[in-house]
Amino acid sequence: MNALKLIGIVIGLSLLSCTETTSKHQVSTEKVTEIKNDIQRVEPPHWWVGFKNKTLQLLVHHPEIGNASPQINYTGVSITAVHKAESPNYLFLDLELAENTLPGQFNIRFQFEDQPDLVQTYTLKARPQSAEDYVGFKSSDAIYLITPDRFANANPQNDTVEGLLEQGVDRSNNYARHGGDLQGITEHLDYIEDLGFTAVWPCPVLTNDMPSGSYHGYAMTDFYQVDPRFGTLADYKALAENLKGRHMKLIMDQVANHCGLQHWWMKDLPFKDWVNYQENYEKHKSDWDWKSTITSNHRRTTNQDPYASKIDYKEMTEGWFVSDMPDLNQRNPFMATYIIQNSLWWVETLGLGGIRQDTYPYPDKTFMSQWAGAIMTEYPNFSIVGEEWSYNPLLIGYWQEGHHNTDGYQSYLSSTMDFAMQKNIIEALNEDESWDQGLIKMYEGLANDFAYTAPKSIMAFLDNHDKSRVYTELNGDLEKTKMALSYLLTMPRIPQIYYGTEILMDDFDNPGDHGLIRTDFPGGWQGDQVNAFTGEGLSGAQKEMQLFLKQILNYRKTSMALQEGETLHFAPENGIYVLARSVANETVVHIINKNESPQDLELSRFEELGLQGKTLTNIITHDNIVWDKTLQLKAKSSVILSYKVAETL
Template sequence: MKFSSRLSFRLFLATLFLASISFAQSAKPVITKIDPPNWFAGLPTSLLLIHGEHLENTTFSIHGAKAHITETTISPNGHWAFVHLDPGKKPASIQLIAANPHGITTTPYILSARRPQSEQPKGFNSSDVMYLIMPDRFADADPANDALPDFRDPDDRTRARAYHGGDIRGIESHLDYLQQLGVTTIWTTPLYDNSAEQSGNSYHGYSATDMYAVDPHLGTMSDLQALVRAAHSRGMKIVLDTVPNHVGRAHPWAQDMPTPDWFHGTPASHIQAQYDFMTIVDPNGNVATRTAVLNGWFANSLPDLNQDSPLVAQYLTQNAIWWIETAGIDGFRLDTFPYVPRSFWHTYNGTLHQLYPQFTDVGEVFDGDPKVTSFFAGGRANQGSDGTVDTLLDTPFDYPMFFALRGALTRKKPMTAIADVLKQDALYPHPERLVTFFGNHDNKRFLSEPGADPAALRLGFGLLATLRGMPQLYYGDEIAMSGGNDPDNRRDFPGGFPQDQSGSSNQTKSDAFTQSGRTDAEQAMETWVSSLLQLRAHTPALQTGQLAVLSADDNILAFVRGADLSSACSQQPRYIIAANSDTAPHDIAIPLAAAPLAGCTRFTPALETPAEAHSTAGQLQIHLPAQQIAILRAEP
């Protein structure tokens, strides 16, 4: 009986297995997702990445309009289809038809109209001021997305690595504050859907599980479009953080790759990313280390996309196009820039600049050596171990200046460190485009840097507003927020959450978005920053003028900004900036005989500070109290 029962059970399993195979072979196609979810008439051929079941032996066709399919490839497991679609010239609603011998599945698909010329990206430049926001930590204006059903980890503001409830509407509701401060460009950390991770650890947005959706914790695409419209109505711009290097561990691709080479390796077998960018910069760089930079998994856990695959490259490029057309954004911040092949960036940026001439992007090259950061800047084909390539990147962030500012202002480095960075500007095709900063979400807050204090922070803002390039602020630095290393540097903006203003849930009542809600220290710093940014907004020389260092030593840095500094002082005013990082006062004498100050006779404060200045005997004498800055207007 036991043998007979065992045999019957085995026959049952075999029958069930054969039946499942028969069902799979006799089932009609099932389509569960199409990337991109829509495309745009008049754009180049789109690659539709279709996910589903029973796609093997399936043919695809289009009904409606003049769009047509040019090529189709299907994965061996029948889960993925690559359909190349020529969208034609006119917007239309079409039907995507998937047919196999066992049935037909029809899916509606939209070919949308492109944005009109008046809504094309505006880009950013050195006349702008960029402000970095982590939406989850800035402001909560939509309580409906604070407790998502079917999401494992609840919002919890008491935990540093959890969603706190901030959202896109929270940014829009505080545009008045940002504009009054002097901000013209808002950079948000990624808005990609990270929710498949089912973890509050994904609050930052850098672990995408769907690159064609907004994370529901942060809002909807409609919310983003409303933010863009509201910002544009004020003359402000929106820059979106995007991550072509990797996706999150919970992305469906991690367990079911569309092609065998979609990633560099698998979750079970991959190499860890290395951070030695010099192996790319050096034409003779170590090949194994360079491979680890380009092919390694960031943090040894995030699946590394293979941009050398034409299918992956096209997917990522048209993903960028889709966000530009759908949301109306003005630029990108490109995460982990050196970890992606420069050959990909050349094509990616070339495509975007051809379609959107005013669109701009800034790349993260986290390195303090100008020889490294300038190597990745666009505008020049640089020879490295990966060939001779122009990335066509508009600009990298000025990380060398970041390290110089932090070191000099906390007196770990001399002020000559800043001058040394400026001396290497010729390495860049466009040093005037560099994005300067002393704080962001990847580093401890400036005020939590050993040796920092509010006076040093004030001095840092003074230099940030007057150096060449476009200044970038990190949310909350303007009210002197503190915070240690990640995630402590990502605290909530006080006043951005309902509990802040009511004082409930063990939260101290505060609202730093309003003058009446700020502490004295917060108000003093905000007033100083807004006055600096207003000066900059009304002073072309500080936005686009040339820069020449006048003097630099351990404690003092002095430089001049203005047009055509190779000639004598002209009717266009020049601006002299002198900064003292020391805790003791210092005097500086600047000769006036040679350009760029020859012929300048009047020196007036452009912004009132405790510094004093007067000219005598062919010299400009400046008295700088401890940790103070002078900003002088120089005229004939």
């Protein structure tokens, strides 16, 4: 079933709710002479003409709006259905936008029997670029992941915003707001680009008006508003435009599974099934006993398990991720449409280069197929990566588009996250190398690529905002950290690196603690004694790692071998692992020597690489070596060698 049909099912199901149908063909045009904003909330707040899907559903929230009869007089726009909710303060309007509908403004007039009309001016915009020009991230990219609150505070004036539940900043508290903002990212794009990154993924920056601990951004209380402590929509657009001007991409972190407990609709839920376990919540919310009545588990394998019980699947899909994050019910057709339209709205608004979808296996998986299918139908060159926190390649592969699943499931998801290789790399480098058992984990982990539809489209990483820093996991070993990062950047994947990894940020004081993992980036705050942006105050090891990553990333920018090349690797022997990537005119060889002593590597075993007698260049030191009989390797080291055929005129 294609994505357009799936979207049609979502809209069609909504007709089963309380529906009053109005005339489908309204062709007279009401001229807008004055902008009216009588309604508290209309979402999406505006839309665009020119989508393949010509339907639009507006959520309207206003006291007693359910008693109104809406009218639109604008050529090409017709109301096909009006849906009343169980709360009298909502209406859902199904609109159809004809093929020839022009951008412009029109009034939605809400007529009442016993009170004056309310009028809301709505805007249809022209799309800023063609659908094909929304190009997503791919294996040619390297992604820089940032926790915005902890990166750079460019505008201290927005640290405290009147009216929000959590006030002030406290940099001594790892779970309080620290003041980083969108402008702080934009002002340091020179640094990020100079390192060699081609895409930026900030953790969510939408409003999280929660009493505490919401600096991370994953407890959204408004899906259409930028959190004012991070800045404004204009600041978000400025970041997107600055990246675009550098031919870099902005990836938006989105959440379809849950919202924050203080989301505006939790005070007035439109339907009895807007969130999962809603009856339990509403019955007990006054005394907080509802927390004990909302059963949940994290058995994500119930999505694939042919033997999974219905109760296990229900508790995983419908249970709340945590007690402060209500689980959204995507089986409600209005909620489903709301989430899909919200994602499309942000793609258009920011000109996104991709979406990262949080907690991917937790929402209703049929809906997630509809969601991803709707996006990819509108943007055929786009990219979406889903977070599947699993160390099992079978589960990672299940979610990727084109995978032949025995249950027939099609995800339309271009990428998934490679937690399996993250674990393999860390364990391989930490284990004793007797009988090559350490490096074999990396080798066999990559050998599992036979299970993936498109290995190069999977996103690989060593640390992120939820996992302990790689430098911590490798016990503060600089050379092993280099091995891990150089392998990450040469293997066939889309690499993602967490901010601060380039300067060996750690969480030694409490490994795995989320607040500590998301430590402030030095130099991002006025008065910081260490400034990683300029190098001031960094240790020798930090500067060494920063330069090491910069050299590999910038080489990777122009290396077709590392971006798209065929992969060939050789089973580790005597603590040495060799991996090669090659295209017609370029071969890159990555070699890890895990031994505590220098080694002479016999090269006859690698004859099939076709490098005999060729001169290769070390991309870090720029030294040249001839690939002959043996290669001298330093103790505990990794080396990346490049051979390129000289271009002829």
